[in-house]
Structure formats: C-alpha cells, structure tokens
Amino acid sequence: MTDSRSRCGECPTRRFCLARDLDASGLDRLSALLAPPIQLSRGDYLYRFGDRTSALHLVRSGAFKTLTVTADGEEHVTGFHFPGEIFGLTGFTTGVHEDTAMALDTSSVCRVHVDELPGLWGAGCDVAFLRLLGEKESAATRLRILLSEPRAASRLAVFLLQLAERQRRLGRTTDVLYLPVSRTDLANHLGMTLEALSRVISRLSRAGLLAMERMEVRVLRQAELETLAGSR
Amino acid sequence: MTDSRSRCGECPTRRFCLARDLDASGLDRLSALLAPPIQLSRGDYLYRFGDRTSALHLVRSGAFKTLTVTADGEEHVTGFHFPGEIFGLTGFTTGVHEDTAMALDTSSVCRVHVDELPGLWGAGCDVAFLRLLGEKESAATRLRILLSEPRAASRLAVFLLQLAERQRRLGRTTDVLYLPVSRTDLANHLGMTLEALSRVISRLSRAGLLAMERMEVRVLRQAELETLAGSR
DNA sequence: CGTTGGATTGACGACCCTCAATCTGGGTGG
DNA sequence: CCACCCAGATTGAGGGTCGTCAATCCAACG
Numbered sequence: 343m344t345d346s347r348s349r350c351g352e353c354p355t356r357r358f359c360l361a362r363d364l365d366a367s368g369l370d371r372l373s374a375l376l377a378p379p380i381q382l383s384r385g386d387y388l389y390r391f392g393d394r395t396s397a398l399h400l401v402r403s404g405a406f407k408t409l410t411v412t413a414d415g416e417e418h419v420t421g422f423h424f425p426g427e428i429f430g431l432t433g434f435t436t437g438v439h440e441d442t443a444m445a446l447d448t449s450s451v452c453r454v455h456v457d458e459l460p461g462l463w464g465a466g467c468d469v470a471f472l473r474l475l476g477e478k479e480s481a482a483t484r485l486r487i488l489l490s491e492p493r494a495a496s497r498l499a500v501f502l503l504q505l506a507e508r509q510r511r512l513g514r515t516t517d518v519l520y521l522p523v524s525r526t527d528l529a530n531h532l533g534m535t536l537e538a539l540s541r542v543i544s545r546l547s548r549a550g551l552l553a554m555e556r557m558e559v560r561v562l563r564q565a566e567l568e569t570l571a572g573s574r
Numbered sequence: 575m576t577d578s579r580s581r582c583g584e585c586p587t588r589r590f591c592l593a594r595d596l597d598a599s600g601l602d603r604l605s606a607l608l609a610p611p612i613q614l615s616r617g618d619y620l621y622r623f624g625d626r627t628s629a630l631h632l633v634r635s636g637a638f639k640t641l642t643v644t645a646d647g648e649e650h651v652t653g654f655h656f657p658g659e660i661f662g663l664t665g666f667t668t669g670v671h672e673d674t675a676m677a678l679d680t681s682s683v684c685r686v687h688v689d690e691l692p693g694l695w696g697a698g699c700d701v702a703f704l705r706l707l708g709e710k711e712s713a714a715t716r717l718r719i720l721l722s723e724p725r726a727a728s729r730l731a732v733f734l735l736q737l738a739e740r741q742r743r744l745g746r747t748t749d750v751l752y753l754p755v756s757r758t759d760l761a762n763h764l765g766m767t768l769e770a771l772s773r774v775i776s777r778l779s780r781a782g783l784l785a786m787e788r789m790e791v792r793v794l795r796q797a798e799l800e801t802l803a804g805s806r
Numbered sequence: 807c808g809t810t811g812g813a814t815t816g817a818c819g820a821c822c823c824t825c826a827a828t829c830t831g832g833g834t835g836g
Numbered sequence: 837c838c839a840c841c842c843a844g845a846t847t848g849a850g851g852g853t854c855g856t857c858a859a860t861c862c863a864a865c866g
Contacts (some may be wrong), residue, residue: 345620412719420715432715434708441715456704463695472688475707476666481674482714483652483664487644489721491764492823494854525813533722538854540814572646724855726822757845770822772846 349373358426359400359452360462360511362470375461379452382445384522388430390442393449395433397455400474401425404521407520408441419531422446422523424508427481428474443566447522494538495546499571501532502559519559546570581605590658590744591632591684592694594702607693611684615679616754620662622674627665629687633657633708636681638755640673651763653756656684656740659713660706679754679789726770727778731803733764734784734791751791778802 362371379402382388388399388406390395406423408430420441423429433439434456454462462471467522481504488500506516514520521528529539546552551567553560560569582593582601593604611634614620620631620638638655640662652673655661665671666688686694694703713736720732729746738748746752751759762772778784783799785792 368712410715410719418719418722420718426610431704431708431711434704435712440712455834456701459704460695460700463692468692469688472663472666472691472706476663477792478711479663479714480667482711482718483642485718486652486714486721490650490762492765492853524822530722533724535855537856541854544814724821744815768845769821769824769847776846 349378350376353402355402355425355512359373359402360454360467360470360474362473364381364466368466371465372462372467375458375465376452376454379450382449382451384445384447385439385527386445388443388445388451389439392500393439394432395430397430397437397453398428398434399430400452400454401429402450402452405446405520406443406449406451407446407523407527408443410441417530420487421526422521422531425512425519426474428478431478471516489533494532494542495570496572497534498539498542498546499567502561503564503567503571505559506561506564516564517561519561520557520559521559577638581610583609585634585702587634587657591634592699592702592706593769594705596698600698603697604694604699607690607697608684611682613642614681614683616679618677620675620677620683621671623671625665625671627662627669627671629662629685630660630666631662631675632684632686633659633661634682634684636679637752638675638683639755639759640675642673649762651759653717654753654763656752657744658706660710663710670746699735709735721765726764726766726774727802728804729764729766730771730774730778731799734793735799735803737791738793738796746795749793751793752789753791 350356350364350373351366353359353361356362356364356369359446361369364372380388381406389395391411391521399424403425406429407419408423409417409419411417421429423443430439430441430443432441462468484500484504488497488504491497491500502519505519505521509519510516523531525539525543526536529536532539543552543554547554549566551561551563551570582588582596582605585591585593588594588596588601594600596604607683614636621627623643633655635657638661640653640655641649641651642648653661655675660675662671663677698731703799716732716736718727720736721728723732734751737753739750741751742748755763755774756770758763758768760794761768764771775784775786779786779797783793783795783802785794
C-alpha cells in the first residue's frame with residue numbers, strides 16, 4: 343500500500359504510459375489525480391460487452407485480451423494488450439462497451455475516467471496521450487497487414503516479430519516472448535483455425551526456428567523468421 | 575469564400591465531426607480557431623510517408639485512402655476514409671507520418687494542429703473527440719474481423735455492408751454506395767488478389783446481388799449479401 | 807483410474823494464389 | 837478518323853494451402 347504521492351513514481355510502466363514525459367513532481371500530481379490501479383487475476387473480466395463506458399484503460403502490468411461477438415454469433419479475439427497500451431475506446435461510440443476485456447494473467451490496469459481527461463491534459467500528459475493513440479493506430483495497421491498475409495506461417499512469423507518489437511520497447515529481452523494465450527485464442531486472433539496454427543507451430547518447431555510453451559515463446563532463429571514473414 | 579464566422583455552420587459534415595455537439599455560437603468559435611479546410615483533387619497527396627506530423631486530419635467531403643509500404647517493399651492500402659472520419663494519427667508515434675494519404679476524388683479536409691487541441695478541448699469538442707476515436711477503433715476492429723474471414727465473397731460482402739452502414743450514418747442512401755476506388759486498391763485493402771476480387775464481383779453480378787462501376791456500387795439484394803457475409 | 811479439455815495429426819475437398827492470355831476502354835498520334 | 841497503345845479488368849488452367857471433419861494423443865484433475 344504505497345500512498346498516492348509515490349504510486350506513479352514507483353510504477354514499472356511509467357515511461358510507457360500517459361506519465362511518459364513527467365518528472366518526479368509531475369508523477370506525484372498524476373498519482374493524486376487518478377484512482378489506484380485495479381488488480382486482476384487470470385480470467386477476471388475487466389468489463390463486459392454492454393457495460394456502460396465511462397473510462398479508458400491503460401495496462402500497468404500483465405496482459406489482457408479483448409473479444410467481440412459478431413451478429414452471427416462468432417467470437418473474435420480483437421486484440422492482446424501489454425503494459426503501456428491503451429484500450430477500451432470503442433465504447434465511446436455508443437456509451438456502452440462493444441467488446442469484453444479479460445486478464446490473461448495476474449495483471450493491473452489504470453482506469454482514467456472521461457471527467458479526469460481535461461485535468462490530465464493540463465498535467466503534461468497531452469503529448470503522451472496523442473502518442474499512445476498513434477501507437478494504437480500503428481499497431482492496428484500492422485495487424486491489418488498481418489491479416490492480409492495469405493500464408494499461415496507468414497502470419498505467425500509477423501505476429502511474433504511484432505510481439506518481440508513490443509517487448510523490446512518495454513526494455514525486455516526479445517528472445518523469450520511473454521504470451522499467456524491459448525492456442526485457440528491465438529488462432530482466432532490470427533484469422534486461422536486451431537489446426538492450421540498447430541500445424542505451423544509443429545513445422546517451425548521441428549525446423550528449430552522457435553519453441554512455444556503455454557506462457558512463452560522462444561525465438562531461436564530470428565533471421566529465418568523474418569524471411570518467412572516477408573515471403574508471400 | 576465564406577468568412578470564418580460561418581464556415582463550420584455551413585459545413586455539410588458538421589454533425590459528424592468534432593463540431594457534432596456544438597450550437598451556432600460554438601460553430602462560430604470553432605471556425606475562428608481552425609484554419610480553413612484544404613481542397614484537393616483526385617490523386618493529390620495530403621501528406622506522404624516521412625513528412626513531419628504536426629496535425630491530425632478530419633475528412634470534410636470526398637474520400638481518401640491511406641497506404642503504407644512494408645519493410646519488404648509491399649504496398650498496403652490501410653484504409654479508406656469518408657466524411658466525419660479522423661485519420662493520420664500514426665505519425666504521432668515518431669513525429670513523422672508512417673503512411674501516405676491521397677484524395678480519391680475531389681475532396682476537402684480539416685487539419686487540426688496539435689497546438690490547437692487544448693483549445694478544442696475547452697470549446698466543447700472533448701466528447702466528440704473521444705467519440706471519433708471510439709468510432710475509429712470500432713472501424714478498425716470490424717475490419718480486422720472482416721480480414722479473418724477466409725472466403726473472398728464473405729470479405730467483399732462484409733466490406734460492402736460496412737460501407738452501407740457508414741453511408742447510412744451520414745444520412746445517405748444505402749442502395750447506391752459511393753466508392754471511388756480502383757479494383758487494385760480494393761483487392762489490396764481486402765487482403766486478396768486482383769483476380770480473386772474480379773472473379774467474386776463477376777459471380778455476384780451475374781447472380782444479380784450487386785452492380786459495381788468505377789465510382790459506385792449498387793446493392794440489389796441486401797438480404798442475400800448479408801447471408802454471404804455470415805456464411806463461413 | 808476415468809474423465810475432460812486442449813492440442814496434435816491425418817485425409818479430403820474447396821478455395822485461392824500464381825502465372826498467363828485475352829479483353830476492354832480511353833487516350834494519343836499519325 | 838482510325839489505328840495503335842496502354843493500363844486496368846476479365847477469364848482460364850494448374851497447383852498449393854488451408855478449412856473441414858474426424859480420430860488420436862496428452863496432461864491435469866477429481
């Protein structure tokens with residue numbers, strides 16, 4: 343139970359979120375403005391489809407997935423979210439969430455109510471906010487390009503390389519990737535069937551390019567993965 | 575040459591952009607804050623990959639496309655943008671644009687510099703801004719789901735239905751869709767080859783579901799198109 | 807030890823990507 | 837005015853990949 347004066351100052355993600363540009367006193371001010379982070383366990387829902395939307399969310403630690411159900415009843419995993427990433431904006435269109443957010447692991451998230459945004463704007467978070475929005479759109483664009491890749495192996499390779507890049511920006515190692523995601527969810531997110539993903543993983547594992555376990559992926563030959571990513 | 579006091583008040587898109595919630599005096603104030611819209615002709619570049627990013631853009635009339643070139647030299651059409659839609663945020667990540675924006679037709683666009691954003695926040699545009707961001711993420715999500723559709727016919731059907739929905743929200747008819755896009759660009763955007771798209775269009779035209787010309791699409795049997803969209 | 811859910815592997819068929827030829831319409835120049 | 841050209845669009849043939857259906861395997865758990 344750290345008090346509010348130092349909470350943001352001690353946050354491991356403070357260089358990657360709205361606090362990116364703040365100095366010590368700025369961090370204290372931000373801590374005072376915001377409610378304490380929300381703690382969640384694996385499988386906990388942060389919000390569900392149809393909940394009233396009054397805030398946006400920033401991942402502090404752990405990982406989240408968001409998913410939607412389309413008109414014809416199909417479930418789609420629309421994104422995985424790691425520290426420093428913003429999500430939950432879709433709800434602002436209609437005032438209720440259009441997706442469901444679930445913690446993939448022990449996680450924490452900072453909730454920013456819409457009423458608090460003007461205050462943040464004056465607290466030196468304006469540039470950081472735009473930057474987060476830009477990174478969000480960039481990520482969405484890269485995912486779009488990934489999904490128009492016709493071959494399943496290329497899609498997986500691109501996804502893993504993008505995941506490595508996300509981890510690199512957080513200052514983590516890029517040879518062991520943190521990915522607490524089931525095969526089913528990953529296949530769904532990458533736009534392929536569970537079987538197709540399983541085959542690709544088997545093939546690439548046998549070839550010695552990577553090793554996938556429940557929670558982490560080891561990239562053994564990044565160069566060959568990059569070749570795969572670029573070959574149509 | 576309308577003067578700044580009435581410019582936004584006369585804009586046909588004022589109910590779909592940042593000015594959404596403003597009354598007459600609010601519209602006057604907004605007109606005074608912003609520079610006049612930028613006029614472009616078909617094929618004109620609004621900005622190019624690598625240009626310095628100092629503003630975001632809102633479509634006032636016409637249509638735009640954005641495209642990126644990936645590391646391996648492939649060109650990808652990342653989006654089509656219609657009145658009331660915001661684009662050009664990716665550049666805020668690094669300070670230079672990561673994509674290129676081109677007018678698809680005679681078009682106009684409102685440019686909002688980052689320095690002007692705090693002023694807009696105080697001018698009653700805050701909720702509208704969040705709403706535009708939410709709509710943007712919603713659209714990105716829908717496109718993601720579209721692209722994970724395995725069959726080409728379903729992808730086209732979903733795209734056309736989403737286009738109809740966009741037009742409906744602008745108060746236009748949904749049986750004739752405005753789409754000033756080449757086959758090549760559309761195929762690229764939908765993640766398939768030119769040939770595959772051509773075949774699908776031929777097939778659906780022969781079946782009497784739709785009629786596609788250079789600039790517009792006629793949806794002749796919406797119900798059957800919806801069936802196609804939902805059938806995996 | 808049996809059950810259960812997730813993951814893997816196999817066989818088959820449909821769809822799409824690739825390569826290639828043909829067709830169409832608009833613009834230019836002789 | 838017509839022949840030519842060129843880019844975009846259409847159509848065709850063949851092969852590879854993935855989706856589907858189904859059986860099997862595996863580990864965790866009661």
